[in-house]
Amino acid sequence: MKATRVTNSIRPLRFAHGEMTQAALAEQVGVTRQTIIAIEQGRYSPSLEIAFQIAHVFGLPLDEVFQYPALKGPSPTTD
């Protein structure tokens, strides 16, 4: 069972940032290492606040860390 449709690039980003450990990222964000593992594996969709905190650790905008697949159907239009 995939618990969430939110995907993320945390794992490659950690390696790109000096092979940051899950424990180090967890400490900076203020969550447990198990929560970082669950987020990486797609078993937990973090709150917006935690998602922003993770993105800030990597110095990236939110959508470069977290992705959400587009739903089928017409895309929203702006008038």
Add this chain to the structure above:
Amino acid sequence: MSFEEKKAWAYAAIAVIGYSVYLAMVFTAGSFRPLTEVDYAPLMLATIGGAIVAGILTGIAIAVAAPKNERQADQRDREIERLGEHVGQAFIVLGGVGALVLAMLQSEYFWIANLLYLGFVLSAVVGSAARLAAYRRGMPTP
């Protein structure tokens, strides 16, 4: 395995073991007479009390064994805790409604008390199972 997940395993095990011990004692005491004549109250109070003490001691033991930085519950732990409480609560309500029906039918106190106890045990076991499933497989999405 996180600190909170270990506690969920422990509480589920304590609930199952405590209730099994209670049932064994009641059936042993009732082997030569009707179950409703068994003096169940001291047995029930002893197993409930024992489960509470075992839960507290196990919680302390798990906390002592865990590294300091992993003892704190985070947002995910709290969300999973709420899910477990929500799932478990249904069985307390079912036990309460069942006991109400039995009282209206003027059933023996034995059955009313035991149905309520079963409701508490199922609440603890199913609530813990929901927590463990959320830790292992993820939180359900709406």
